Amino acid sequence: MVVELPDFLIRQARKDDLPALVAIFAADAVGGHGDTTDPEAIQDYLGAFAVIEASPDQTLYVAECGGEVVGTFQTMVTTSLTGRGSSGMIIEAVQTRADRRGQGIGAAMIEFAIAEAKGRGVRLVQLTSNALRKDAHRFYERLGFKPSHLGFKMALK
Template identity: 60%
Template sequence: MQSSRGPVVTTDITIREAGRGDLAEIIALFASDTVGGHGDTTAAEAFSDYAAAFEQIAASPLQTLYVATCEGEVVGTFQIALLTSLPGRGSSSLLLEAVQTREDMRGRGIGERMVKWAIEQARARGAAKLYLTSNMTRVRAHRFYERLGFERSHFGFRMPLK
């Protein structure tokens, strides 16, 4: 939401680890995203797939799924994963994944709060780098990430397996 003086900033945002009770709201965030092309849906028959993925993430010591809440409602989500590799003398990188702000809440600083939270987590975990990927069609998101200090660095490839 924009005012005539710029974006309306919401300051009463809480970022916390997601719980199973948040799953329906998280799924709704992804299902409403028509750009991502992930085929997410709120259909009841798909819930077990999401629940299984949630349990796998929750059981991993290297991954965490977060939600941003405002007045008790989930208004955003993101996931982080810590990766350690041999290049860089065994340094770790934090992967920031699945950043999503509820459409009616965009422009209020929620995405910025979530990304800055992830940056803090990367530093706290000793990561040498923070990575994220973004769909090439998300031009506004690219400007957003660049404004927060991210640099375009790699050319990505993917291979759908399902």
């Protein structure tokens, strides 16, 4: 898909993108991750950003349009003994700013991640989506993803 937006690009996130990214996550009513724009929480985000930035197998991206952050996603490459020792890419935290949805930004981010995965020679790309996000499920299926597993979580904090 070609996104026809002025000055659209996808790039690696920088530390100065954090306020915009946190605002996108905090505006998500469905996620329930406890994200907040409260200035007291910035150290938590800075710590997480440092971990991601230091990892050779994790990358945090932003979609930028006209100099504004309008979306984000993160990729993680994992290697497992299953699949004869193959690697896979996990796409996480896919978010498009609410006022920019429906413009092809989300599809462009996913296509970018898939191209990155192919470039790294991984066997498969996978992602999870909150069970309540029916529109997102249809979106991922339109992009070629197939529902295949049932996920489980256990909150520890």
